[in-house]
Amino acid sequence: MANGICVYAESYNGELETVAAELVSAAKGLAETTKEKVQAIVLSDHAEELVKELDKLGVDEIYAVKADHDITLQDDAVSAAIAEMLKKIEPSAVLVPATPQGRSIFSRVAMRLGCGMTADCTEVLAAQREDGSFYIKQNKPSYGENVFVTILTKESIYPQMMTVRPGVYAACEAKESGNANVTFFDDIKIEKSGVEILEELPAENTTDSILGAEVVVVGGRGVLEDDNFELLEKFAEKVGGAIGGTRPMVDSEMIPFNHQIGQTGLTIRPKICISFGVSGAIQHTEGIKDTNLYVAVNTDENAAIFGVADYGIQADLKEILENYLTL
Numbered sequence: 231m232a233n234g235i236c237v238y239a240e241s242y243n244g245e246l247e248t249v250a251a252e253l254v255s256a257a258k259g260l261a262e263t264t265k266e267k268v269q270a271i272v273l274s275d276h277a278e279e280l281v282k283e284l285d286k287l288g289v290d291e292i293y294a295v296k297a298d299h300d301i302t303l304q305d306d307a308v309s310a311a312i313a314e315m316l317k318k319i320e321p322s323a324v325l326v327p328a329t330p331q332g333r334s335i336f337s338r339v340a341m342r343l344g345c346g347m348t349a350d351c352t353e354v355l356a357a358q359r360e361d362g363s364f365y366i367k368q369n370k371p372s373y374g375e376n377v378f379v380t381i382l383t384k385e386s387i388y389p390q391m392m393t394v395r396p397g398v399y400a401a402c403e404a405k406e407s408g409n410a411n412v413t414f415f416d417d418i419k420i421e422k423s424g425v426e427i428l429e430e431l432p433a434e435n436t437t438d439s440i441l442g443a444e445v446v447v448v449g450g451r452g453v454l455e456d457d458n459f460e461l462l463e464k465f466a467e468k469v470g471g472a473i474g475g476t477r478p479m480v481d482s483e484m485i486p487f488n489h490q491i492g493q494t495g496l497t498i499r500p501k502i503c504i505s506f507g508v509s510g511a512i513q514h515t516e517g518i519k520d521t522n523l524y525v526a527v528n529t530d531e532n533a534a535i536f537g538v539a540d541y542g543i544q545a546d547l548k549e550i551l552e553n554y555l556t557l
């Protein structure tokens with residue numbers, strides 16, 4: 231019988247990605263209700279080191295395949311190996327990071343297992359049927375990010391497979407060591423891929439700059455007038471902050487979608503967040519609620535953002551930015 235909440239532990243260059251620890255948090259939350267084991271799968275030519283790192287995250291079981299070559303971007307071959315692993319493990323659910331790697335590999339895995347996959351969840355919740363069995367409510371934005379939907383995997387289909395957006399769950403803390411049961415599947419080989427890497431170029435505009443930033447400067451619709459965005463950019467540079475924004479900033483193409491903060495964008499946890507011209511709609515503030523210190527600038531004394539902010543400045547953002555930049 232299908233059992234276990236399994237996390238795909240994404241890695242790059244022999245290091246676990248932060249999102250792996252985030253998904254372990256999500257899996258632990260689900261397992262508290264379903265009383266299943268938390269499992270992780272990892273495939274890499276650095277599998278032994280990654281298993282040690284995963285163990286520190288406090289998972290119950292780790293399943294690994296050691297590759298005899300670098301498998302970066304070998305998604306066709308990796309997905310075949312993962313499908314074989316999951317047939318052996320038989321988890322009830324698989325949580326996958328909604329990253330380019332996760333999406334590419336697991337759409338292929340879903341096809342191989344015939345189980346379907348829910349893409350881009352921002353919340354996963356355990357629920358119970360009348361017969362006592364558990365299932366996962368897979369909540370995600372849909373229809374151009376305009377509505378939230380709950381997707382359920384058909385009752386007889388396992389595993390329930392879903393990708394989860396990076397940044398929505400706080401990463402669980404690593405301990406000194408753990409006591410997971412570790413299984414290496416020596417009989418599963420990662421075959422030769424049809425993909426050949428010709429050149430590697432660094433990506434521009436990655437969301438990592440926001441997700442890892444200690445200071446984030448957030449622009450809202452109020453920044454769209456005049457040269458306000460230019461001032462905001464100069465301000466961000468001066469305070470060493472990354473720039474994020476609300477949906478109107480994305481709609482007006484001031485910032486790319488992967489810099490949108492909120493329910494259908496990123497959840498950020500910086501030390502300091504400073505917003506300019508943001509009203510404080512719930513869909514936005516969901517993405518900043520774990521910020522340590524929040525400062526908001528808005529002309530409207532009744533703006534909802536002042537109910538969320540630690541410090542509020544009721545003023546014209548242009549005035550504040552121009553004055554700060556002369557310091």
Ligand SMILES: Cc1cc2nc3c(=O)[nH]c(=O)nc-3n(C[C@H](O)[C@H](O)[C@H](O)COP(=O)(O)OP(=O)(O)OC[C@H]3O[C@@H](n4cnc5c(N)ncnc54)[C@H](O)[C@@H]3O)c2cc1C
Pocket residue numbers: 371375376377378449450451452453475476477478479490491492493494495496506507508509510511512513514527528529530533545546547548
């Ligand atoms: C299903 C769904 C999902 C959504 N997901 C997201 C999401 O992930 N992220 C997101 O951001 N939004 C999201 N939205 C949209 C959200 O509801 C709000 O419409 C949006 O956050 C508002 O952005 P804003 O605060 O920039 O604009 P507004 O609400 O228009 O507020 C602009 C603010 O700027 C102030 N202002 C104007 N000029 C100045 C000035 N010169 N100086 C100082 N203050 C000034 C105004 O007083 C006002 O409070 C979603 C909506 C839906 C329906």
